[in-house]
Amino acid sequence: MKSLAHLREYGLPLAVFVGVIALWEIVVRVNGIPHYILPAPSRVMVTLIDNFGSLATSWWFTIKITFGALLLAAVGGVLLASAFALSRTVERALFPFAIVLQVTPIVAIAPLILIYINSTTAALLICAWIVAFFPILSNTVIGLRAADPNLHDLFRLYRATPWQRLRLLLVPTALPYFIAGLKISGGLSLIGAVVAEFTAGAAGRETGLASRILEASFRTEIPKMYAALVLVSLTGVAIFVVFNLLSRWLLGRWHAAEQPDLK
Amino acid sequence: MKPVRLLLALCLAGVCAASIAQSPPLQKVVFATNWKAQAAHGGFYQALVDGTYRSFGLDVTIVPGGPQVNNRPLLPAGRIDFLMTGNLLHSFDNVKNGVPTIAVAAIFQKDPQALIAHPGQGYERFEALKNAPVALIAKDGQFSWWQWLKVQHGFKDEQLKPYNYNLGPFLANNKAIQQGYSVAEPIYVEKQGGFKPVVHLLADHGFSTYSTLIEARVDMVRDKPELVQRFVDASILGWVNYMYGDRKAANALMRRENPEMTEEELEASVALIRAQGVVDSGEALERGIGAMSSARIRDFFDKMVQAGLYKPGEVDLSKVAATQFVNRRIGIDVKQKLAPK
Amino acid sequence: MQTLVLDAVDKRFATGVWALRAASLAIEAGEFVALLGPSGCGKSTALRLLAGLEAPTQGAVRVDRAATMSVVFQEPTLMPWSNVFDNVWLPLRIAGIARDTARERIAPLLEAVGLAGFEGAFPNELSGGMKMRTSIARALVTRPSVLLMDEPFAALDEITRYRLNDDLLAWWRAHRLTVLFVTHSVFEAAYLSQRVLVMGARPGRVAADLAIDAPYPRSAAWRTSVRYAQVARAVSEALEAASSGPT
Numbered sequence: 101m102k103s104l105a106h107l108r109e110y111g112l113p114l115a116v117f118v119g120v121i122a123l124w125e126i127v128v129r130v131n132g133i134p135h136y137i138l139p140a141p142s143r144v145m146v147t148l149i150d151n152f153g154s155l156a157t158s159w160w161f162t163i164k165i166t167f168g169a170l171l172l173a174a175v176g177g178v179l180l181a182s183a184f185a186l187s188r189t190v191e192r193a194l195f196p197f198a199i200v201l202q203v204t205p206i207v208a209i210a211p212l213i214l215i216y217i218n219s220t221t222a223a224l225l226i227c228a229w230i231v232a233f234f235p236i237l238s239n240t241v242i243g244l245r246a247a248d249p250n251l252h253d254l255f256r257l258y259r260a261t262p263w264q265r266l267r268l269l270l271v272p273t274a275l276p277y278f279i280a281g282l283k284i285s286g287g288l289s290l291i292g293a294v295v296a297e298f299t300a301g302a303a304g305r306e307t308g309l310a311s312r313i314l315e316a317s318f319r320t321e322i323p324k325m326y327a328a329l330v331l332v333s334l335t336g337v338a339i340f341v342v343f344n345l346l347s348r349w350l351l352g353r354w355h356a357a358e359q360p361d362l363k
Numbered sequence: 364m365k366p367v368r369l370l371l372a373l374c375l376a377g378v379c380a381a382s383i384a385q386s387p388p389l390q391k392v393v394f395a396t397n398w399k400a401q402a403a404h405g406g407f408y409q410a411l412v413d414g415t416y417r418s419f420g421l422d423v424t425i426v427p428g429g430p431q432v433n434n435r436p437l438l439p440a441g442r443i444d445f446l447m448t449g450n451l452l453h454s455f456d457n458v459k460n461g462v463p464t465i466a467v468a469a470i471f472q473k474d475p476q477a478l479i480a481h482p483g484q485g486y487e488r489f490e491a492l493k494n495a496p497v498a499l500i501a502k503d504g505q506f507s508w509w510q511w512l513k514v515q516h517g518f519k520d521e522q523l524k525p526y527n528y529n530l531g532p533f534l535a536n537n538k539a540i541q542q543g544y545s546v547a548e549p550i551y552v553e554k555q556g557g558f559k560p561v562v563h564l565l566a567d568h569g570f571s572t573y574s575t576l577i578e579a580r581v582d583m584v585r586d587k588p589e590l591v592q593r594f595v596d597a598s599i600l601g602w603v604n605y606m607y608g609d610r611k612a613a614n615a616l617m618r619r620e621n622p623e624m625t626e627e628e629l630e631a632s633v634a635l636i637r638a639q640g641v642v643d644s645g646e647a648l649e650r651g652i653g654a655m656s657s658a659r660i661r662d663f664f665d666k667m668v669q670a671g672l673y674k675p676g677e678v679d680l681s682k683v684a685a686t687q688f689v690n691r692r693i694g695i696d697v698k699q700k701l702a703p704k
Numbered sequence: 705m706q707t708l709v710l711d712a713v714d715k716r717f718a719t720g721v722w723a724l725r726a727a728s729l730a731i732e733a734g735e736f737v738a739l740l741g742p743s744g745c746g747k748s749t750a751l752r753l754l755a756g757l758e759a760p761t762q763g764a765v766r767v768d769r770a771a772t773m774s775v776v777f778q779e780p781t782l783m784p785w786s787n788v789f790d791n792v793w794l795p796l797r798i799a800g801i802a803r804d805t806a807r808e809r810i811a812p813l814l815e816a817v818g819l820a821g822f823e824g825a826f827p828n829e830l831s832g833g834m835k836m837r838t839s840i841a842r843a844l845v846t847r848p849s850v851l852l853m854d855e856p857f858a859a860l861d862e863i864t865r866y867r868l869n870d871d872l873l874a875w876w877r878a879h880r881l882t883v884l885f886v887t888h889s890v891f892e893a894a895y896l897s898q899r900v901l902v903m904g905a906r907p908g909r910v911a912a913d914l915a916i917d918a919p920y921p922r923s924a925a926w927r928t929s930v931r932y933a934q935v936a937r938a939v940s941e942a943l944e945a946a947s948s949g950p951t
Contacts (some may be wrong), residue, residue: 211527250781258798272785304520318506319456
């Protein structure tokens with residue numbers, strides 16, 4: 101039954117999650133662990149609520165950077181993937197740069213980028229973009245090449261124009277791969293935004309959750325650190341859920357990955 | 364020598380030998396600093412290298428800090444025994460947040476925290492600094508004295524750019540200002556940039572905090588006060604010897620710990636420390652290095668309340684510092700011998 | 705009037721493999737011809753040459769100017785992201801015919817291939833046989849005069865295959881198509897076609913050309929008749945002879 105399936109799908113992870121939180125609370129209380137070492141979830145919640153005003157502003161900033169970078173990564177990734185799919189020469193020439201981007205640690209790059217770029221927001225966007233870019237590029241390239249060769253033949257027989265081939269064959273074929281890349285990049289973009297801000301973040305209004313975490317750390321406000329981290333986690337979960345829903349909406353009808361369990 | 368005296372001497376020697384053979388093992392102590400080894404930490408390394416800590420029964424390990432290192436949570440967590448902090452704001456925050464640590468000595472009577480600028484750019488006056496387009500401030504400062512600068516002296520968040528302990532951005536931009544220790548960064552700037560920067564000490568403009576404080580856990584102060592006392596005393600003596608005695612071995616150790624440091628930089632820094640009266644001035648001259656007074660702590664707190672960093676009464680000042688371990692004129696006699704001026 | 709001609713065609717791939725050597729065949733308009741041979745004998749290559757998907761290394765490929773061709777591959781080759789209707793619509797869509805206009809052609813065609821009511825189904829919801837029917841509908845929607853089929857029923861179960869065999873013959877007659885039917889099944893070739901071209905293996909060439917003298921419509925009766933068994937045996941022997949011939 102549909103309701104039973106829903107219960108299993110959402111109920112189980114929720115129950116486990118609640119159980120872990122309860123265990124955390126009990127362990128802290130029973131052992132009398134001080135709040136500056138490991139705050140209890142109840143204390144973290146209270147701190148979160150008390151400080152929600154200022155935390156919310158930072159949260160919004162982090163969300164903006166994350167999704168801004170993700171959007172740029174998606175656009176850039178798709179454009180470059182198309183160029184790669186069209187020309188193996190271009191791919192061979194530029195792919196090494198893409199790999200270099202992927203493996204370079206943001207913590208090392210962020211301060212350097214700041215030297216050249218004046219705006220901190222731009223620098224953070226670039227850093228988050230760098231981490232988010234590669235999975236989308238790599239997956240979309242594979243996707244654009246993944247079309248059934250027989251379908252390619254059919255399109256040739258039908259004398260389809262390159263534009264028709266792109267629109268009717270390549271894009272739909274690449275879509276599942278692109279979305280898979282997007283799911284990976286979503287989480288990475290958030291991490292990139294937070295990590296970049298740790299080393300390159302400024303002060304004042306243009307600050308996100310990373311700055312709040314740092315600030316709480318330096319002012320020994322450990323429960324506040326946890327509160328900010330909770331918001332980061334929530335953002336990560338939200339990204340995951342959003343892209344899963346997106347994937348289901350776009351691919352649900354026909355892609356093997358989105359079909360329900362065959363039990 | 365008369366036989367009886369000889370016998371007595373032999374017995375004494377025997378007892379001494381026996382007692383040395385059975386002397387209690389040294390107590391292990393971990394002390395974390397707030398930066399890589401530099402002259403501003405010299406006294407501690409001195410006490411380590413010339414055996415002062417040893418003679419006080421302490422086996423001390425110095426854990427340096429660094430650019431991305433934040434040693435501060437290690438103290439309440441019990442991972443370290445003593446912690447070096449840069450100013451009283453850290454202590455105020457700890458007390459405010461119920462973190463059970465307390466200051467037991469203040470090595471620096473003057474906070475060498477400063478803002479430095481290029482000469483000839485109009486920054487000769489402190490008031491001009493708040494209009495600098497770029498102020499390179501690191502995280503530690505951003506969340507402590509920068510807040511005071513904003514309220515008290517009109518600095519703005521828009522100026523702030525993260526300082527990643529690289530002089531490059533400052534040297535490249537004439538209009539930029541950056542943070543530094545008055546006894547350290549000007550030396551590096553002169554070496555790398557070839558010019559003497561303008562230096563504005565925050566202490567000269569109302570930031571009257573102690574600096575390079577030694578912090579300990581409240582429970583250690585309560586349960587092992589003699590251990591705390593020994594560490595404080597030994598550290599004070601280390602500072603006396605470092606500043607006025609033979610510090611070559613201490614410098615060598617610091618250079619091993621921090622290979623980027625040179626002997627000239629260390630010596631230049633010591634000269635500045637002495638000239639600016641960072642360590643041995645004011646109350647320390649009378650009561651020994653490390654001196655702390657509750658009155659001065661209260662005065663500084665009031666200034667910070669005025670600057671809006673804290674609410675009145677928000678911090679129980681009696682919990683900020685334990686002054687019983689200092690103000691005992693430790694090291695004054697040693698100093699007389701080494702620098703009898 | 706010859707609709708499809710391979711004239712002493714050689715085909716060598718970049719890998720160095722000679723798929724065809726001096727292969728020749730000629731197919732008249734309206735014929736149902738089977739191209740029979742073992743795996744790897746080049747029959748698919750021959751079909752692809754006739755379809756224009758490959759070019760010969762030597763020799764000529766001649767296709768009647770007036771002929772309109774459709775190809776049916778062994779895999780249904782449907783677009784998994786589109787439903788049955790949109791899959792059948794594809795060739796018309798590429799030709800610029802709007803969906804609503806195309807509907808007039810597609811709807812009756814779907815009924816004719818037995819897919820009435822499945823317009824909105826997606827390929828992952830269809831059985832193998834239904835997918836192949838969709839593929840055939842797509843091939844027929846452009847009203848071709850020539851149908852090239854490359855082992856289209858090989859992947860299906862026997863009952864579905866028999867059904868589709870009969871349906872194919874019905875469509876051939878109804879639309880007056882020219883059909884080139886590539887297969888490796890002696891029995892299928894014998895059941896369906898008027899002529900069986902037997903190919904020899906590596907490199908491929910047409911080794912034998914047998915006429916199947918049996919009237920249409922053909923049905924289960926044909927399949928169980930003695931004449932059919934004789935024909936099948938003759939074809940089988942020709943195939944064996946071609947396969948063991950000079951390589």
